[in-house]
Amino acid sequence: MDKDFAIKVENVSKKYCKSLKRSMLYGVKDIARNTFGLSSHSDKLRKNEFWALDDISFEVKKGETLGIIGPNGSGKTTLLKLLNGIFWPDIGKIAIKGKVGALIEVGAGFHPLLTGRENIYINAAILGMTKEETDRKFDAIVEFADIGDFLDVPVKHYSSGMFVRLGFAVAVHCEPDILLVDEVLAVGDSVFQTRCYRKINEIKKRDNVAIVLVSHSLLTVEKFCDNGLFLNYGKIKSYGEIHKVIRDYQSAINQLLDEQKSVVGAIPGVPYCTKEVEIIYVKYLGKDNKERKEFSPGDALGIRIKYKTNNTVFNPIFQIAILNQEDLCISVFGTHIDKTKIKSIQGEGIIECWIDNLPLLLNKYFITVAVYDKTHNITFDYWNGAILNKYIQILPNRTSEKMAEYTPICYLNNEWTFYKEENND
Amino acid sequence: MSEIITTYEPDNSLKKGYLSIFSEIYNEFKKNRWLTYQLFKRDFFALYKQSFIGVLWVFIIPLVSVGTFILLNRSGIFSIGDINVPYPIYAILGMAFWQLFSTGLITSSNSLVKAGSMIAKINFSKKSLVIASAGQSIVSFLIQLTLVIILFIYYKIAPSAAILLIPLFMIPIMLLTLGLGFIFSLLNGIVRDIGNILSILMTFLMFLTPILYAKPSIGILARITNYNPLYYLTSVPRDLVLTGAITEWKGFLISSIISIFIFIICLVVFHLTETRVAERI
Incomplete structure (x- = not known):
């Protein structure tokens, strides 16, 4: 064995x-x-x-x-x-x-009328901790749970977040x-x-x-x-x-969706696509027009989309969204937003979108590309970078390293001008 | 680091044979002493937390039942029988022993149902849960005992020195309560009717057993009482406190042996089948 x-x-x-x-x-x-x-x-x-x-x-x-x-x-x-x-x-x-430590439902053993302190001991015992272990880890649990003054308040007055924090803190400390x-x-x-x-x-x-x-x-x-x-x-x-x-x-899920011809949004992140226009690939380009996935703040980023369509499609909308790892939309741009009208497309073709100064800071970012009909109601195709794991990784450069101590959320391209005197009009 | 391998497979306990069950149970009890105590403390503190008079409720229940009986007796509707100590002492002491059984059984048989979501989500000793709930009735017993002592002082009577032997004489009825509590908590977890049946049954049994009245000497009730182990388990300790003498040794001994057997059988059954309850609770 x-x-x-x-x-x-x-x-x-x-x-x-x-x-x-x-x-x-x-x-x-x-x-x-x-x-x-x-x-x-x-x-x-x-x-x-x-x-x-x-x-x-x-x-x-x-x-x-x-x-x-x-x-x-x-x-x-x-x-x-x-x-x-x-x-x-x-x-x-x-x-x-x-x-075995299980977090199947945190705080399942909590008694609503008892205080956080009392519940820590009870919950720890239920999860198999001894008295000595609990005494030893008590401070660490309280610190991790971050419940502050609420330690001696009955847990029924806790917010759901506090409740989960306390439950998790106990469970994770049972080694x-x-x-x-x-x-x-x-x-x-x-x-x-x-x-x-x-x-x-x-x-x-x-x-x-x-x-x-x-x-x-x-x-x-x-x-x-x-x-x-x-x-x-x-x-x-x-x-x-x-x-x-x-x-x-x-x-499997895509197959399921095809079978069901199901409504938009059946799985998070992938709406139902008609495939009238198909995205063949999406590439991330650097300034030199070569494919790459690592960038630095302030770099240029090109997104090249290759599409294919059998019919002539009039006024399609191409839309791109940049999301962070928590699925939060950082920015979105599209031919309908930026008033770049595409008259019609037919056969295979390439469309590129360029961002000159990437404002993104150190992290992974996912890009989603979608093609819609002119009304924006029908999705032709949807390319989800998060699901395909096609991300761009922002690496530190000297600027971002110096910025880091202020924990900023984005990099803004900036220019400084210097005058000797105030310029009165 | 020594690591224990746990295996889960169908009919697991049976494969190991009946004999290893007792050592398994013993180890489980030993390992979970702290858990049992914590659960006991939780139940105790939580019970009276959102209540103004709190633990005083323990006094009120026996006082009301005993008061009703005094009233019925005084107005000649009901004959308490021949008792040579003040009736309140006799009745409240009897109720204290009775409730050790009745409340203990009802709370312990509800323990698994009450902890339903917890049982379905955390794996911990379910025996601790049952024991902790049954333990609640010991606390109520002790509180009621102080009421009895107050009454002794009020009536200026001294209890027999044998009052110190109470813990010993409580053991059989506690084992019976716990044993039945194990089995009924399990059944109640699967079929909820059990809980309702039990509370009705308890009221019936209380009137059937000479708790609030003296043992009748003739009639059908007298004959039933002769074969009622609950009578011996409650009245022998009571007589001991009141008079210092034991009149019905034999009945008490037989009832105690029955209690011990019930306890062991129920505990083994619980141990063999407790894994069935989580998925059905």
Whole structure:
């Protein structure tokens, strides 16, 4: 057996019952059978039961992060609960090495009437910490939670952000060997989310913790995970290296959208496209007209879009948006905004957009390119840099290094003029 | 670093055999002492937090029931029977022992349901949860005991020195409560009817058991009482406090043995089947 593993899941299946009344009956029956030492024959489906997870196998090594992605209802949370031992598998075997810390719902054990201080101790105990451990880490927990004067206030008066911060602070300080994180951090603001992920990264590196992360944010998954697992209807659709899994997920979703001819915005970031005009590629160019992805503040950036259309399309709109990693739109420009009218396009062609002085500062930025019809209502094609992981990376230069201590958010091209006297008109 | 490998697979406990269950249970209890205490503290502090008179509620419930009985007795509707100590002491002490059982059973059988979302989201010892809830009734018992002591002072009677033996004589009824609490909390988690049935049953049993009246010497109730373990478990400790003597040793011993068996059986069943409850709660 591989000695390095932290989590090993072998052919695991889990069934649920759709009918509440039957579920009660089955529950009592199973209890009776287990009591008398009879097997509960959990590997067979009874009436109204279905497999919520079907034949799942994977392995997570120490220090490795696995990202679980999939549409709602695909069994992601059920899988996490099985890993945590809250539910037990009906078929198969799960082996877990070491102490598990789970962030399936932060603050689940909090009592609303008790104060933050009291709840820290209780929650820590529920998560398996001893009194000494809690005493030792109390200050660190309070500091991380950043709840200030509210420490001795009943938690029902906390804002939801404070609640999550406190819950996360306790959970992350219990020094697990394995950390299970569900989509819990979505509640906090972006500052807190960044801090949480930084903390998760920190304990991952320091303690060689194995992490299983469930998220709908492909960006987060891609940034954090080594491997990915794509679930759909309780089955593994793709498993392996994270970029491959994300690509599989994307193509599965695109296929689904094609089948459904669904409404705009069915998945975040990709509206339904008619493909009347197709974007063949998008390239980021430097001043020298060569493709690159690293730029410095103040550089020139060219965006070259190659398109193809079989028909003649009149007055199409090309639109470009620049987004940061939190999906925040930094800027948007388009032929309809900038009054650059394109009369018509036909066949293959190239369109370029140039920004002379990039105002962006150190970070990754994603670019989204879309082609619309003249009314801006029909999307011909949509090229999402975030999903395709086509980003531009802004590297520091001397100017930005000097600016850094003021933590500015953008670089503005500027010119200074110097006069001897005030110029009175 | 020594790392323990935990495995989850269907019918896990059964594969290990029945014998290893006891050591498993013991280790779980030992490991979770701090958790049990924390949960107990949480339940206790939370119970009376948003209330003006707070813990005084523990006094009010027995006072009202006993008061009703005094009223019924004085107006000749109901005969309490022959009791040679002041009735309030007799009744409140009886109620204290009775509530150890009834409140203990009701709170512990509701414990898993009340913690439903927590059970579905965190993996922790569910036994601790049940024990912590059952423990609440011990606190109420102690508070009611102070009420009894106040009454002793008021009536200028001295309780027997055997009052110091109370902790020992509480053990059987506590084991019975906890054992039934384990099994009913589990069933209540799956089928909610259990909780309702229990509260009705408790009222019925309280009137069936000579708590607020003396044991009748003839009639159908007398015969039922002879076979009612709850009668022995509550009245023997009470007699001990009031008179210092035990009249019904045999009944108490048999009832205690029954209680211990119920406790062990229920605990094992709980241990074997507790993993079933999280998905159905």
